[in-house]
Amino acid sequence: xxxxxxxxxxxxxxxxxxxxxxxxxxxxxxxxxxxxxxxxxxxxxxxxxxxxxxxxxxxxxxxxxxxxxxxxxxxxxxxxxxxxxxxxxxxxxxxxxxxxxxxxxxxxxxxxxxxxxxxxxxxxxxxxxxxxxxxxxxxxxxxxxxxxxxxxxxxxxxxxxxxxxxxxxxxxxxxxxxxxxxxxxxxxxxxxxxxxxxxxxxxxxxxxxxxxxxxxxxxxxxxxxxxxxxxxx
Amino acid sequence: xxxxxxxxxxxxxxxxxxxxxxxxxxxxxxxxxxxxxxxxxxxxxxxxxxxxxxxxxxxxxxxxxxxxxxxxxxxxxxxxxxxxxxxxxxxxxxxxxxxxxxxxxxxxxxxxxxxxxxxxxxxxxxxxxxxxxxxxxxxxxxxxxxxxxxxxxxxxxxxxxxxxxxxxxxxxxxxxxxxxxxxxxxxxxxxxxxxxxxxxxxxxxxxxxxxxxxxxxxxxxxxxxxxxxxxxxxxxxxxxxxxxxxxxxxxxxxxxxxxxxxxxxxxxxxxxxxxxxxxxxxxxxxxxxxxxxxxxxxxxxxxxxxxxxxxxxxxxxxxxxxxxxxxxxxxxxxxxxxxxxxxxxxxxx
Numbered sequence: 238x239x240x241x242x243x244x245x246x247x248x249x250x251x252x253x254x255x256x257x258x259x260x261x262x263x264x265x266x267x268x269x270x271x272x273x274x275x276x277x278x279x280x281x282x283x284x285x286x287x288x289x290x291x292x293x294x295x296x297x298x299x300x301x302x303x304x305x306x307x308x309x310x311x312x313x314x315x316x317x318x319x320x321x322x323x324x325x326x327x328x329x330x331x332x333x334x335x336x337x338x339x340x341x342x343x344x345x346x347x348x349x350x351x352x353x354x355x356x357x358x359x360x361x362x363x364x365x366x367x368x369x370x371x372x373x374x375x376x377x378x379x380x381x382x383x384x385x386x387x388x389x390x391x392x393x394x395x396x397x398x399x400x401x402x403x404x405x406x407x408x409x410x411x412x413x414x415x416x417x418x419x420x421x422x423x424x425x426x427x428x429x430x431x432x433x434x435x436x437x438x439x440x441x442x443x444x445x446x447x448x449x450x451x452x453x454x455x456x457x458x459x460x461x462x463x464x465x466x467x468x469x470x
Numbered sequence: 471x472x473x474x475x476x477x478x479x480x481x482x483x484x485x486x487x488x489x490x491x492x493x494x495x496x497x498x499x500x501x502x503x504x505x506x507x508x509x510x511x512x513x514x515x516x517x518x519x520x521x522x523x524x525x526x527x528x529x530x531x532x533x534x535x536x537x538x539x540x541x542x543x544x545x546x547x548x549x550x551x552x553x554x555x556x557x558x559x560x561x562x563x564x565x566x567x568x569x570x571x572x573x574x575x576x577x578x579x580x581x582x583x584x585x586x587x588x589x590x591x592x593x594x595x596x597x598x599x600x601x602x603x604x605x606x607x608x609x610x611x612x613x614x615x616x617x618x619x620x621x622x623x624x625x626x627x628x629x630x631x632x633x634x635x636x637x638x639x640x641x642x643x644x645x646x647x648x649x650x651x652x653x654x655x656x657x658x659x660x661x662x663x664x665x666x667x668x669x670x671x672x673x674x675x676x677x678x679x680x681x682x683x684x685x686x687x688x689x690x691x692x693x694x695x696x697x698x699x700x701x702x703x704x705x706x707x708x709x710x711x712x713x714x715x716x717x718x719x720x721x722x723x724x725x726x727x728x729x730x731x732x733x734x735x736x737x738x739x740x741x742x743x744x745x746x747x748x749x750x751x752x753x754x755x756x757x758x759x760x761x762x763x764x765x766x767x768x769x770x771x772x773x774x775x776x777x778x779x780x781x782x783x784x785x786x787x788x789x790x791x792x793x794x795x796x797x798x799x800x801x802x803x804x805x806x807x808x809x810x811x812x813x814x815x816x817x818x819x
Contacts, residue, residue, distance in 0.1 A: 297781075298782045325765050326766040467502070
């Protein structure tokens with residue numbers, strides 16, 4: 238619970254991404270096909286050359302930068318012979334992944350999903366062992382004294398509204414409390430948008446016209462009557 | 471189904487368009503809304519009042535005539551065209567620019583490897599020799615020690631080494647280009663639009679092709695971006711300086727039977743030196759101005775801290791880093807100006 242939530246200023250309506258945001262260290266699937274041992278962190282640490290000898294880190298100022306800087310100590314990345322490359326922005330991080338994938342070149346680094354990039358490119362999250370809440374809490378702090386191995390925490394991605402809004406627009410608040418996507422749905426839509434250079438509006442239309450069974454469950458009875466022509470197709 | 475259906479029908483282009491019914495590309499929100507009302511798709515078009523005539527842009531015309539491209543096809547072509555020549559360009563440019571990566575990496579490594587007191591001493595001696603001014607050297611010393619005191623010394627030295635390398639390359643390339651421009655009017659006419667473009671093109675725009683051309687983990691990426699931006703003043707002012715050399719002096723040089731080479735090295739360049747140095751001063755300042763943008767493509771240094779301040783709304787971090795950049799800028803400006811002043815005083819006339 239955030240401070241704003243405790244003070245009654247905002248409220249959480251729903252987990253808009255049912256699976257939560259997944260962050261982690263990824264390698265391209267074609268590397269795993271060739272070298273199955275790269276699916277686990279120990280396999281990666283033992284074979285820096287197979288993944289290019291370089292870890293693509295988050296830009297300064299991102300939340301994941303703090304975690305990665307602690308993770309690299311916990312897993313001994315630099316001792317294992319990895320060069321940690323600190324990207325300057327999310328754009329160069331994404332470009333390095335995309336251009337490596339296009340050339341079928343080795344790549345190892347941090348990314349997260351659902352994103353259009355991971356919808357388009359098949360990446361495998363490296364198995365970093367079990368998740369440990371206490372260790373992760375330390376990893377997420379900048380002054381973590383002794384980082385220990387753990388998996389990344391699945392991040393909650395929620396729809397939040399101000400309480401004012403919920404009072405003024407109860408119907409919309411009710412709708413939004415039901416709107417929720419799986420990561421697979423979201424990645425697919427994002428990848429389609431990227432491939433077709435479509436606008437956000439066109440993606441919304443594609444989703445609405447192709448998946449009435451998904452979103453009809455979100456509606457109340459009045460809305461279902463109004464949108465009957467669309468639903469009946 | 472678009473507003474201009476009638477136009478294509480009247481011109482007899484309907485066959486060329488491939489009929490009006492084809493749905494090329496994703497459905498729009500308007501079409502979906504029309505469908506949700508249960509009505510025909512043409513309904514909305516018929517009721518458009520005359521003062522809301524849409525501009526006949528590619529996208530609007532495409533709605534009436536699918537044979538006409540949409541704007542997004544145009545952008546896709548630009549992208550495809552660039553990707554098609556990318557590999558050829560890469561083969562030529564990659565080895566050509568590789569030394570820049572080595573220089574930048576080497577300079578940054580060297581700056582950080584040298585102990586701080588040795589580095590400060592070297593910098594102060596250099597400032598002293600360049601400016602011959604005790605007060606300036608003392609204020610540079612204080613500024614450097616202040617940066618070190620607030621733990622920004624390493625960041626500042628990374629920024630400084632990037633500026634040194636890029637400015638040196640700008641001078642090495644820019645001065646000969648400027649001289650060539652002053653000698654050939656045709657070359658000058660063709661260069662001026664290019665220089666104008668480099669100065670006005672938003673820096674992000676030429677970062678885009680650079681990101682695709684080179685590996686984003688290479689330091690030359692930001693090196694090239696800085697050089698392209700900062701090289702302009704030194705070229706312009708070299709050209710101007712040599713053109714401004716007094717015609718009588720040149721006549722005298724000719725009368726003494728100087729060869730063109732002697733005339734350039736012995737008369738024109740020394741007389742143009744104040745202008746050239748002013749250009750170098752501007753180039754240094756413009757290289758410094760690029761450090762924050764260069765940090766977006768992974769340049770180390772003070773720019774990284776500014777970006778961090780922006781991203782996390784860490785006001786203090788951003789402001790202190792910004793202030794450190796200002797300190798660096800003042801040092802670089804004062805020192806290069808003082809050097810210009812000394813050279814101008816030495817130059818006769």
